[in-house]
Amino acid sequence: MSNSSAVVVEGKKRGIGRILRPIRGQLTAAALLSAVGAMLTLVPLAGFAHIATKITLDTAMGISLTGEIWRVVAISLGSLFAGVIMVSAGELVAHLADNRITYHLRQAVAQRLARVPLGWFTAQSSGDVKQAMQDDIAILHSLTAHFYTAVGRALGAICISVVYMFALDWRMAIATLLPFIGFILFLRRAMKTGDASMTALAARMGQINSATVEFIGGIAEVKAFGAAGRAHKGFHEAVDGFARAFVSATRPLVTSMAHAHAMVAPVTVLGVVLVFGVLFINLGWIEPLDILPFVLVAPSICAPLLLLHTLLHDLSGATDAAKRVLALMETPVLESVPSSQYQHPRSYDVRFNDVSYGYSDGHAVLSNISFTLKPGTVTAIVGASGAGKSTLARMLLRFFDPDEGHITLGGVDLRCIETEKLYRYIGFVLQEVQLIHASVRDNLALGCPSASQQEIENATRIANIHERILALPRGYDSVIGEDAQLSGGERQRLCIARAILLDPPVLVLDEATASADAGNELAIQKALSHFAEGRSLMVIAHRLDTIKHADRILVLEDGRIAEEGTHPQLLDLKGRYADLWLKGNYECCQSSTPLEGASC
Numbered sequence: 001m002s003n004s005s006a007v008v009v010e011g012k013k014r015g016i017g018r019i020l021r022p023i024r025g026q027l028t029a030a031a032l033l034s035a036v037g038a039m040l041t042l043v044p045l046a047g048f049a050h051i052a053t054k055i056t057l058d059t060a061m062g063i064s065l066t067g068e069i070w071r072v073v074a075i076s077l078g079s080l081f082a083g084v085i086m087v088s089a090g091e092l093v094a095h096l097a098d099n100r101i102t103y104h105l106r107q108a109v110a111q112r113l114a115r116v117p118l119g120w121f122t123a124q125s126s127g128d129v130k131q132a133m134q135d136d137i138a139i140l141h142s143l144t145a146h147f148y149t150a151v152g153r154a155l156g157a158i159c160i161s162v163v164y165m166f167a168l169d170w171r172m173a174i175a176t177l178l179p180f181i182g183f184i185l186f187l188r189r190a191m192k193t194g195d196a197s198m199t200a201l202a203a204r205m206g207q208i209n210s211a212t213v214e215f216i217g218g219i220a221e222v223k224a225f226g227a228a229g230r231a232h233k234g235f236h237e238a239v240d241g242f243a244r245a246f247v248s249a250t251r252p253l254v255t256s257m258a259h260a261h262a263m264v265a266p267v268t269v270l271g272v273v274l275v276f277g278v279l280f281i282n283l284g285w286i287e288p289l290d291i292l293p294f295v296l297v298a299p300s301i302c303a304p305l306l307l308l309h310t311l312l313h314d315l316s317g318a319t320d321a322a323k324r325v326l327a328l329m330e331t332p333v334l335e336s337v338p339s340s341q342y343q344h345p346r347s348y349d350v351r352f353n354d355v356s357y358g359y360s361d362g363h364a365v366l367s368n369i370s371f372t373l374k375p376g377t378v379t380a381i382v383g384a385s386g387a388g389k390s391t392l393a394r395m396l397l398r399f400f401d402p403d404e405g406h407i408t409l410g411g412v413d414l415r416c417i418e419t420e421k422l423y424r425y426i427g428f429v430l431q432e433v434q435l436i437h438a439s440v441r442d443n444l445a446l447g448c449p450s451a452s453q454q455e456i457e458n459a460t461r462i463a464n465i466h467e468r469i470l471a472l473p474r475g476y477d478s479v480i481g482e483d484a485q486l487s488g489g490e491r492q493r494l495c496i497a498r499a500i501l502l503d504p505p506v507l508v509l510d511e512a513t514a515s516a517d518a519g520n521e522l523a524i525q526k527a528l529s530h531f532a533e534g535r536s537l538m539v540i541a542h543r544l545d546t547i548k549h550a551d552r553i554l555v556l557e558d559g560r561i562a563e564e565g566t567h568p569q570l571l572d573l574k575g576r577y578a579d580l581w582l583k584g585n586y587e588c589c590q591s592s593t594p595l596e597g598a599s600c
């Protein structure tokens with residue numbers, strides 16, 4: 001995509017924060033509810049510790065504790081109940097926010113894609129769009145619906161436990177936290193090891209991919225030239241290299257992770273509490289009963305800490321997904337005027353005015369192109385492969401806008417014509433045939449849903465596909481890809497019928513009969529020539545004999561119009577066209593198609 005002035009780039013700031021901005025308040029509320037809820041659900045642990053301590057100490061002194069026990073039990077149960085309600089409320093708020101953002105993102109992406117140049121879709125694989133629209137938005141769902149509440153719960157539980165332990169005895173609290181500090185240190189080491197080895201692994205994976213592509217892509221040649229052994233060898237070497245790199249990369253990683261997990265195993269934490277507890281008792285710093293709350297609370301930090309680690313690990317995937325969705329939402333769009341400035345073409349003559357265009361900066365694919373398509377005439381564009389023919393056709397369809405110059409329809413700049421209307425004025429059939437998963441009838445009536453069966457059949461007869469459709473199991477109701485398995489040529493004829501049904505005053509055909517066999521091509525050309533009457537037709541053709549009676553032929557060379565004229569005029573010039581004609585080895589007096597006319 002060029003940095004054309006015709007595109008508008010909106011917003012450069014990237015990141016997950018931008019994606020989640022509309023629901024930031026809801027997510028914060030959800031996280032807070034979850035955090036406070038988690039804190040409250042831990043109150044019973046403190047309650048148990050309190051009761052156990054009291055029973056041991058006070059009953060020995062003969063004090064009755066029934067009233068206090070019931071009070072602590074009531075507070076514990078009340079806290080637990082309130083905590084569960086708050087955690088559930090947090091989940092609900094997060095899911096509502098998720099529902100809102102998912103809807104908002106899908107709408108925003110769809111609206112954006114409706115405004116991007118059609119040329120973007122040819123450069124972008126549908127896989128990329130599907131990845132962002134479905135997979136990435138699903139990943140963001142786990143972020144919005146679960147991440148914030150889970151982080152809230154984990155942090156809430158950890159914070160309240162730490163505060164509680166420090167409130168009881170700061171020396172025991174510090175000692176209890178030692179395994180968790182060990183966990184963080186081992187984790188950091190694992191991450192460092194992981195980062196270093198991931199680069200090496202990615203390089204090895206790249207080698208496997210290249211070897212696989214080479215092997216699969218060239219399988220025919222490999223077999224034909226008996227090089228299967230050599231190709232296999234390259235693939236095996238890449239796989240072996242990856243396996244070796246994997247072993248040496250994972251060994252230190254797994255060791256560090258194993259140490260980290262061992263640090264936060266409840267048994268380790270309990271062991272540390274008991275060892276330091278006994279030590280502090282011997283030092284006379286604490287009483288034996290003072291250990292009890294630590295024994296109850298310290299292991300409960302393990303699970304939230306591990307959960308936090310997993311969540312932060314998942315966050316990087318969600319960040320990448322957010323970036324991809326954001327990139328889609330920032331795809332450069334076609335420049336358009338405010339709807340109040342839309343204009344209606346007064347006629348249907350098309351004019352290219354000094355049009356230049358390049359896909360990338362500094363390399364012009366089309367340079368200073370000027371010509372007019374007059375109504376009722378056929379203009380053919382010919383030239384060597386790569387000369388810029390398809391680019392020229394796509395500019396008329398606003399796949400891209402010119403970098404310089406402009407294109408008008410009936411005197412109105414294409415940028416001032418509402419996009420939907422533009423495709424009512426200019427129909428097209430391109431090399432890449434696009435049919436949707438629907439019935440043949442629906443595919444035909446895509447741009448014209450109110451078309452009658454008679455109108456549809458008239459179009460399919462012109463495109464020479466009516467009989468073939470009738471031969472399908474359910475005729476016009478057969479579904480593409482299910483019971484309508486069509487060849488490339490048949491799909492192309494279906495597209496031609498679809499374009500004909502729209503009855504556009506201007507029609508662009510880019511290698512529209514490329515997949516048709518000779519007989520069909522003749523029939524389609526014949527039908528199209530009748531259809532062309534009174535319209536402007538732009539035909540791009542490789543085979544010069546199919547366009548030799550066009551009203552005007554433009555010969556493109558390196559993105560410039562090298563020659564123009566009628567077939568006889570161009571032959572007389574003895575220039576580029578005459579050369580192409582000669583090289584094409586066309587028979588002078590073969591039966592002509594109607595686009596060709598009759599004379600030789």
Ligand SMILES: Nc1ncnc2c1ncn2[C@@H]1O[C@H](COP(=O)(O)OP(=O)(O)OP(=O)(O)O)[C@@H](O)[C@H]1O
Nearest residue numbers: 001123359365383384385386387388389390391392
């Ligand atoms: N989407 C794209 N991005 C970048 N470059 C492109 C793109 N499409 C075409 N090009 C380049 O622009 C030049 C003109 O391509 P174009 O398809 O217009 O030529 P063409 O005359 O129609 O060729 P052919 O007859 O082989 O279809 C070529 O060099 C091609 O590689």
